[in-house]
Amino acid sequence: xxxxxxxxxxxxxxxxxxxxxxxxxxxxxxxxxxxxxxxxxxxxxxxxxxxxxxxxxxxxxxxxxxxxxxxxxxxxxxxxxxxxxxxxxxxxxxxxxxxxxxxxxxxxxxxxxxxxxxxxxxxxxxxxxxxxxxxxxxxxxxxxxxxxxxxxxxxxxxxxxxxxxxxxxxxxxxxxxxxxxxxxxxxxxxx
Amino acid sequence: xxxxxxxxxxxxxxxxxxxxxxxxxxxxxxxxxxxxxxxxxxxxxxxxxxxxxxxxxxxxxxxxxxxxxxxxxxxxxxxxxxxxxxxxxxxxxxxxxxxxxxxxxxxxxxxxxxxxxxxxxxxxxxxxxxxxxxxxxxxxxxxxxxxxxxxxxxxxxxxxxxxxxxxxxxxxxxxxxxxxxxxxxxxxxxx
DNA sequence: GGATTTGTAGACTATTTAGTCTAGACTCAA
DNA sequence: TTGAGTCTAGACTAAATAGTCTACAAATCC
Numbered sequence: 001x002x003x004x005x006x007x008x009x010x011x012x013x014x015x016x017x018x019x020x021x022x023x024x025x026x027x028x029x030x031x032x033x034x035x036x037x038x039x040x041x042x043x044x045x046x047x048x049x050x051x052x053x054x055x056x057x058x059x060x061x062x063x064x065x066x067x068x069x070x071x072x073x074x075x076x077x078x079x080x081x082x083x084x085x086x087x088x089x090x091x092x093x094x095x096x097x098x099x100x101x102x103x104x105x106x107x108x109x110x111x112x113x114x115x116x117x118x119x120x121x122x123x124x125x126x127x128x129x130x131x132x133x134x135x136x137x138x139x140x141x142x143x144x145x146x147x148x149x150x151x152x153x154x155x156x157x158x159x160x161x162x163x164x165x166x167x168x169x170x171x172x173x174x175x176x177x178x179x180x181x182x183x184x185x186x187x188x189x190x191x
Numbered sequence: 192x193x194x195x196x197x198x199x200x201x202x203x204x205x206x207x208x209x210x211x212x213x214x215x216x217x218x219x220x221x222x223x224x225x226x227x228x229x230x231x232x233x234x235x236x237x238x239x240x241x242x243x244x245x246x247x248x249x250x251x252x253x254x255x256x257x258x259x260x261x262x263x264x265x266x267x268x269x270x271x272x273x274x275x276x277x278x279x280x281x282x283x284x285x286x287x288x289x290x291x292x293x294x295x296x297x298x299x300x301x302x303x304x305x306x307x308x309x310x311x312x313x314x315x316x317x318x319x320x321x322x323x324x325x326x327x328x329x330x331x332x333x334x335x336x337x338x339x340x341x342x343x344x345x346x347x348x349x350x351x352x353x354x355x356x357x358x359x360x361x362x363x364x365x366x367x368x369x370x371x372x373x374x375x376x377x378x379x380x381x382x
Numbered sequence: 383g384g385a386t387t388t389g390t391a392g393a394c395t396a397t398t399t400a401g402t403c404t405a406g407a408c409t410c411a412a
Numbered sequence: 413t414t415g416a417g418t419c420t421a422g423a424c425t426a427a428a429t430a431g432t433c434t435a436c437a438a439a440t441c442c
Contacts, residue, residue: 003439004389025300028429039391040431046389050430101294103358109216145366152352152370160351161343167294175336179343179378186377187370194409195419220400230421231401241400 006038008046008056015057020094024102027054048115051108055116058107061099062123064092069154073130078138078154081130082184083177085158090171097166100159131155138188153187197229199237199247206248211285215293218245239306242299246307249298252286253314260345264321269329269345272321273375274368276349281362288357291350322346329379344378 014035018026029050033043047053065088072081089096112120134154135146158180165172205226209217220241224234238244256279263272280287303311325345326337349371356363 006390029431030429041392041433042390044431103292106297148364148366149370151355156351156354157348157374160347163347164342167296173339175339179340182377183348183374186373197420219398221398230419232403232422233420235401236419 006036006042006046010036010038011043011046011053012057012060015053016094016098019057019098024054024098024107027057029053048113051110052113052115055108055113055120057098058104059116059119059123061095064095065099066123066127070126070130073134076137078134078188079181079184081134082154082158082180085155086162086172086176086180089162089166093166093169093171096162097169100163101166149187153184157183197227197233197237201227201229202234202237202244203248203251206244207285207289210248210289215245215289215298218248220244239304242301243304243306246299246304246311248289249295250307250310250314252290255283255286256290257314257318261317261321264325267328269325269379270372270375272325273345273349273371276346277353277363277367277371280353280357284357284360284362287353288360291353292357340378344375348374 011032014032015027018031018035027050029040029043032053033040043053047056068084068088069081072078072084089100131147131150131154132142135142135150139146139149161176161179162172165176202223205223206218209222209226218241220231220234223244224231234244238247259275259279260272263269263275280291322338322341322345323333326333326341330337330340352367352370353363356367
């Protein structure tokens with residue numbers, strides 16, 4: 001051949017599809033290659049390791065998720081940021097399962113491939129600074145406990161509210177948004 | 192020999208210890224046996240399969256966790272039920288990681304061993320009826336959406352609040368109880 | 383058109399793991 | 413004492429899986 005039959009994106013989307021159908025444990029190099037009818041050699045020509053694939057899959061997904069969240073925070077709208085989770089989940093059920101049902105650790109058990117470390121670090125920092133910005137805006141300070149509050153109301157609660165629907169592969173009902181919003185108001189109205 | 196050198200409980204606690212140290216993926220039959228310096232044959236003499244071990248581990252742990260929760264509900268104290276999670280987590284850090292950080296599905300991927308199905312079903316029903324009882328008491332009815340509310344405030348939120356500390360193997364700080372309590376009051380005061 | 387790059391093709395290796403199987407040691411009851 | 417039952421002991425099998433390696437085919441460049 002000499003001209004590429006399979007590129008990075010092909011492997012990534014095959015992996016994504018496998019994860020959607022059978023969970024992330026089904027993302028084996030053999031299954032990904034088989035699904036694409038690609039030889040294993042081609043896979044390892046594109047990716048240094050299985051972890052490199054999983055890491056890239058996780059990172060691109062988390063960045064896609066995070067985008068709307070960051071935008072809402074930058075617009076100064078904390079409630080929109082909290083409600084971003086159910087909204088994004090409704091539009092991206094499969095990817096949301098990937099992202100929220102399995103921790104980053106289930107994905108890449110050992111050390112992250114060097115090529116992705118920087119991206120992951122930047123992603124985490126970006127998220128963290130959103131939380132701090134919100135803490136300052138909503139609670140007047142961005143100390144440890146205000147930031148902890150921000151994490152609770154913008155991340156933990158929305159993800160928790162959505163989890164059981166993710167497990168059942170169904171879009172979260174409107175009640176989920178209500179619960180998140182009520183919690184948001186309660187937590188941001190004091191201190 | 193003829194007299195038992197290893198019993199069920201030995202294997203269970205070896206598995207528990209392995210999970211605490213290296214995560215549930217480290218619960219392999221070989222590692223459990225090795226830790227106990229028991230031969231594999233003894234393991235399979237006690238347990239029908241690896242899933243039987245994992246299932247029993249999960250079930251005993253969830254029942255231990257659930258006990259205090261049920262007691263609080265039966266005493267009519269919803270807030271105590273919500274705060275039971277951080278309290279139990281503080282007293283049982285390792286078991287809590289086992290229970291709350293990994294879903295039942297990560298534990299026993301396929302079908303549950305027949306011997307445990309009944310126990311799991313009863314456990315789930317018991318939990319469910321607690322939620323309904325609380326829904327009736329707090330929201331006047333136990334329809335779908337009141338029960339959903341109960342799940343949110345008694346289970347999802349407390350677990351979410353505790354999660355990041357579990358990941359870091361540290362006891363949840365008092366702030367976690369505050370967040371849970373504030374959310375509890377907000378969610379139970381309307382409707 | 384020959385050399386080089388780019389990539390396919392897939393057999394092969396090594397490791398991990400659940401589970402099986404046979405041998406035999408120890409205990410206890412009759 | 414002997415026979416039945418209980419349990420240890422660990423070698424062995426089979427399957428799954430990450431990763432390697434060599435051959436070679438096609439495109440591209442000089």
